[in-house]
Amino acid sequence: MAFFLAQILTGLANAAALFLVASGLSLIFGVTRIVNFAHGSFYMLGAFVGVTLMDILPGHVGFWGAILLTGLAVGLIGAFVEIVVLRPVYRAPELFQLVATFGVILVIQDLALMIWGAEDRLGPRAPGLRGVWRIFGEPVPKYDIVLIAITPVILFALWYLITRTRMGTLVRAATQDREMVGALGVNQAWLFTGVFALGSALAGLGGALQLPKGGADLLMDFNIIGSVFVVVVIGGMGSLPGAFIAAVIISVLNVFGVAYLPQSTLVLMYVVMAVVLIVRPYGLLGREEVAGEHGQVGAPERPIRPYGARGRMVVIALLAALALLPLVADKFILTLMIDVIVFALFAASLHFILGSGGLVSFGHAAFFGGGAYAAALLVFHTDTPMELAFIAAPFAAGLLALGIGWFCIRLSGVYFAMLTLAFSQLVWSLAFQWRSVTRGDDGLVNIWPADWLNATAPFYYFTLAMGVGGILFLRHIIHAPFGYALRAGRDSPRQAEAMGINVKRVQFAAFAVAGAMAGLAGGIFVFSKGSVFPTELEIAASFDVLIVVFLGGVKTLAGGVVGAAFLTGVEDWLTRLEYWRLILGLLIIAVVIIAPEGIVGSLRTLWVRIRHIEEEEAK
Amino acid sequence: MLELQNIHSYYGKAHILDDLSFNIAKGEVVALLGRNGAGKSTTMKSVMQLVPPRSGKVQFMGRELTGLPAFRVAKMGIGYVPEDRRIFTDLTVLENLEVGRQPARDGAPTWTVEQLFGIFPNLAERRMNRGKQMSGGEQQMLTIARTLMGNPALLLLDEPSEGIAPVIVEQMAHTIMRLKAEGLTVMISEQNLHFARAVTDRAIIIESGQKKFDGTFQQLEAHPEIRDAYLAV
Structure with a gap:
């Protein structure tokens, strides 16, 4: 029984960081409708910034001060990302936004590598909370108890902010109809930046708070993102209490999984998710998405046509060249x-x-x-x-x-x-x-x-x-x-x-x-x-192929194929560079903002424009 | 107070407003009349810069609006009530009003929640109800009250009588007269000629985004052919 209780307490302590990161993601999604894949990166930044600050600042005040400062710092980084990367793409289709945040992941990975190096950092122990308390004879780390106490406080603070303040009211209104909120005199751009900064700060706090239990390494971003998404999906996207309940369920389950079924810990949470979704497709406390909300109208799709005679000739010539390739090309x-x-x-x-x-x-x-x-x-x-x-x-x-x-x-x-x-x-x-x-x-x-x-x-x-x-x-x-x-x-x-x-x-x-x-x-x-x-x-493999389709151009049939040829070709020399992720990440962000039609789409636009100029000149 | 000069507005490639110009003076209550699809709502959205005109000028109290984001237009003192109401259905009545709240401004009537509950007693009874629990007429009142919380100097009302019960339409007419008495300048887009005549001083008739008539209702009555050509169904 005592062991059982200790396990639950460990699970609840683990839920703290997970809840913080998930609540930030849920908040950002609720208002901006952007699924921020870079959220794990903010968590990782929180861990690294936290470790660095804890090294500098001494004692009790230093430790807790470092955690708060980390939240602030990561919040500012989040605001910067929102202003530079996301503001230009709010009206773009979902995919573009997702791809943009993926570019941010790559950039942050390499920046973290540049600043903190490739070595894992061990988190410092919390001063004054090094030992364990005995609960029914079972040792429970003091820091775990503190985490368990902190989480509901944060949940309450967030709940208060969202339901009882003017900013929270505006945020909820913007979730439903951003254009109308703007027409009533609210600068929604700053509202979005504020929410994104807050969400990022929560992820940063999560990264810093978990330091005494873990540390900081360059794989943290992808490692947490799976669980965070499971938590947000189980809880219901946009629901903070949902995220809390789900974080607790997943963390407690995970602790028992480690104790009783060590070979199935990862699978377990996805099974739980599947079960929840069969019963409630929008999560425990989520609500059904209403299609066609105000202020988000996509451009009409351009109809696609089979290739004409000239297009076919090009494809046939290309295939012939590919067929003849072994006659001239080497093994490489x-x-x-x-x-x-x-x-x-x-x-x-x-x-x-x-x-x-x-x-x-x-x-x-x-x-x-x-x-x-x-x-x-x-x-x-x-x-x-x-x-x-x-x-x-x-x-x-x-x-x-x-x-x-x-x-x-x-x-x-x-x-x-x-x-x-x-x-x-x-x-x-x-x-x-x-x-x-x-x-x-x-x-x-x-x-x-x-x-x-x-x-x-x-x-x-x-x-x-x-x-x-x-x-x-x-x-x-x-x-x-x-x-x-x-x-x-x-x-x-x-x-x-x-x-x-x-x-x-x-x-x-x-x-x-x-x-x-x-x-x-x-x-x-x-x-x-x-x-x-x-x-x-x-996840990275799924992202790779999304990037390829996106780079090639979503709205063109040849997009995927051209993107794949481009990326595989470029990857060969790009990956020889030390900071290739940074370059690729910046490239992706640039494409999203500057040339959202992708390679094929941009070439086609260019072609149409050239032909147009020629026709004008002919007149 | 409000001046539109040679406005051209588009939805994608569709040319909605075609060289539209008119003025509204301070304290006037003006009806914008025309059939479905004539461009009434687009005129209002073009003033709000929700549909920014591609060419032409919109000036409000001598200041240029063209190219500003909608929230700046609202902050300058223009209140917009959309035809589809667009209340925040997940928020309570009080919260909806809170979203609209802006500081008081010179030269415009100032409203408090209690004053608005005085004008719209139904809202007072339902202050803690969520928007989605309210009837169409109540939602229409809420959307007007919400915009008044911004203490506007000019109110744009897009089809306030549409889709609500006749008894509420009558109430709405009293409300608009009350707003006029408070010194508010109002532009109302309408299809209901009787309603427009009851509450407004002047009519502007548009068709295919072009102005066809601009004058008093007496002048309009002197020209039944205009009414038949642009308003008869």
Whole structure:
């Protein structure tokens, strides 16, 4: 019994930092409708700034003063990010905002590396709270008790701020109708900056408060983001009490998981999330998203057309060049091209549901990695012939997509994005922790293709056939009646329903097709590398492919393919630079703000403009 | 007080306001009349800079509004009541009023919550109710009261009689006369000619974003062909 109580107390103490970070994220989302993926980065900054300040400032006052100063400092950094990066993109589609915050993650990662170095920092112990108190004979760290006491105070302070002050009233009004709040004389731009700063400050506080229990390292940002999203989704996006309850549930569950089921700690929270969402699709205290709110009108989509004769000629010429490539290129180039094609297919599959379906999936790596793992597991455990294992990849990924899609398709917008992300984390944690089957982070190795493909040139042709076949298949679907239905559901779900299209079912099917095609790419990938590791399922992998689709251009069919070719090509030399993340991050932010149409879209605009000038001159 | 000079406004590529000009003097209550889609709401949004005009000038008390963000326009003393009401349904009546609150300003009547409850007794009874629990007429009163909390010198009322019960329309007419008595300048967009004639001094008729008539109701009555051409359904 005493042990049980001690476990609960540890869980509650762990909930403190998680709640702080999650409440900040929830607050920012509630008002700005931006899912701030850089929120984990503010948490990490809080830890590093806190450690630095605690080194400088002495004693009790120094320790607690450092924590408060950290909150302030991270809040200011958040305000800076909001003004510079997010203000220009509030009216842009969700995806652009998400991508912009991802650029911020990369920039902060490298800046942290520059300032604090790559070494992990151990957090200092809180002065005067070093020992333990005995509760029913069980030792409970004094600092844990302090954390347990602090959390409700912060929850109350936030609740008071939101429900009982003028700023809170304005914030809640802006959540509902920002334009109207502006028309009543409130400068909503500063309101947004204030909320973003507050949310960031909370994340920074969380990072600093957890220092005596942990420390500061460069992986903290991605490590916490999964749990934070789970907490926010379970609690209901935008709900502070929801975030508190969910943070407590997840933390307590985690402590018991470590004690009783150490191999399933990561999976556990995603299972809880899935159960909650089956019962309450918008979380414990969340509310249903109302579509078509005021002040957020997107530009109409430009209709897409199949390529004309000239476009076809270009594609055929390009394919011919690719087919002839092994005659002139060396092994290095061919291997690079295999990577490009695999990534292009992966990107095209995401582009299929994102561009044509309007579904922003944040967990697409689950299907790429899922396909790769399916093939690798078959080869590794049952010595399945490569051909069979390869065919299993798209099927397994398609089935996985059917399973995940069943939960996710019911939601839309950011809820959909968050849920896909959470499910991809579930798949990742399975691969990471189910060591007896997946060998965890040792990965599955020696997964080589059959003898007839076991050389660079034949495998290149195999990749070309499969990759190009997959991409053409997706294009074909987009230009088929199914594609029309999909795009109709994207542009006007109600109108489409009224015309007899079962929008959700069409989206469900498209999600499965996209998953299967991502799995096909994963199948090629695993046999080209000979191995697969959980990194292929990580959040970062899902982000990579989103970035690629975005860089290429969401509203153009070729966007995904061009983006993949561009990034894979650039990555090769970019990653040789020490601070490549900084460069890539700044590049992404610049594209979001300056050229939101992406590479293909911008080229097309340029082309139209040149032609226009020529026509003018001809007159 | 308010001066529009050769305004052209667009929704995307659609040309809504076509070279629209008119003036409103201090203390006037003016009706902006016209059929559905004539450009009445867009005129109001163009004044508020919610739909910034692409060319032309909007001046308020001698100061240029064109290009300002909406909140600056509101802070200068223009109160806007949108036709679709847009009250904050998750907020209580008192909280809705709080969002509209602005400091008192010279040359404009000042309002307190209690005064507004005096004008709109229904709101007083429901002060702790959330916006979504209220009837259409009550919501219409709340949106006017909310804008009055900003102590505006000029009030833009977009179709205040639309979609509410006749008895409430009558109440609304009394309210507007009361506002006029307080010295407020008001522009009302309307389709209901009877309502407009009852509460306003002057009519401006627009059609396809162009001004077709500007004068008193007596002058309008002398020209029934204008009424038939631009207002008859």
